[in-house]
């Protein structure tokens with residue numbers, strides 16, 4: 001369903017516009033060539049010609065993962081690694097990211113930098129690296145778990161003066177569950193009381209054994225505040241990325257994950273997406289979680305407008321009909337109608353599930369009262 005102009009309908013039916021206008025007139029509708037026709041009127045005219053108004057697109061599965069086809073290995077090319085910064089609250093994750101960005105972004109670009117999105121890209125030895133920040137507060141377990149799932153490498157930040165703390169352990173669990181390699185960044189080395197050896201001892205309990213003790217885990221000692229050890233860390237990230245042989249197919253419809261999303265007063269729904277495979281283009285029809293639309297505009301990590309987002313790129317997009325949730329998956333479509341159908345089906349399913357949840361809750365409440 002959707003509207004068509006008289007001339008568009010005429011073209012679809014291989015008729016002259018004037019003929020359609022005449023038919024409409026006989027049905028009591030006065031129309032001009034450029035007039036929009038509603039679905040009912042379109043159907044009426046199509047019936048007159050014995051044509052079905054709409055080709056039916058079968059959405060047999062509302063789960064859009066079905067629209068993701070496998071890639072031919074021949075189409076795969078190298079992609080930037082996605083690196084998630086994890087660790088206990090206040091151990092210096094965000095400061096570390098700021099420090100990396102400061103050393104890596106050229107002076108000319110510096111003016112344009114605002115911490116636009118919680119994800120950004122830097123270049124080290126001609127290799128791009130995409131970084132994602134995560135919060136260390138105990139309440140954000142799901143964000144850390146999600147971070148571990150979309151990432152290729154986890155940087156475990158541990159403050160040298162504080163050692164292994166509850167969310168350090170939690171981050172290790174998420175990364176190990178997702179089978180993601182961990183690089184340990186022993187931070188705050190500038191602080192009095194910094195004790196990197198203690199950190200190493202403590203982490204051995206979690207199978208993170210430094211090379212100096214015969215293990216395989218990379219430890220980098222640094223000070224995010226002073227900018228010391230940052231280059232070592234980047235070098236290690238590049239090394240580990242090379243071992244991972246990370247690949248993607250840029251010549252296909254995009255798919256990936258929502259990093260964050262919110263409702264903006266001026267721009268409406270704004271979502272930060274990590275493109276994990278394919279290339280996302282402005283104008284692409286897209287289903288994001290239970291929302292859908294067309295990519296209206298894309299902004300990169302430097303706050304600049306871009307038209308394309310290749311694999312491993314974080315971008316902020318507008319154009320969705322709702323606000324998706326962090327962690328939702330997205331899939332781009334070649335056909336707007338299909339995107340809308342899949343999106344609507346998912347929205348419908350969500351409404352029904354919510355209703356089911358509510359019904360269950362009130363039933364439970366009822367039983368509790370009996």
Ligand code: GTP
Pocket residue numbers: 087088089090091092093094095096134135136137187188189190191222223224225226
């Ligand atoms: P959450 O996001 O809340 O989990 O914290 P975080 O891990 O992002 O920590 P953040 O970067 O906000 O830093 C917390 C505090 O530690 C700030 O006051 C930083 O200035 C300080 N800090 C971070 N890195 C260093 C460091 O290398 N040395 C010293 N002395 N202080 C640091």
Ligand code: MG
Pocket residue numbers: 093094095133134135136
């Ligand atoms: Mg932080």
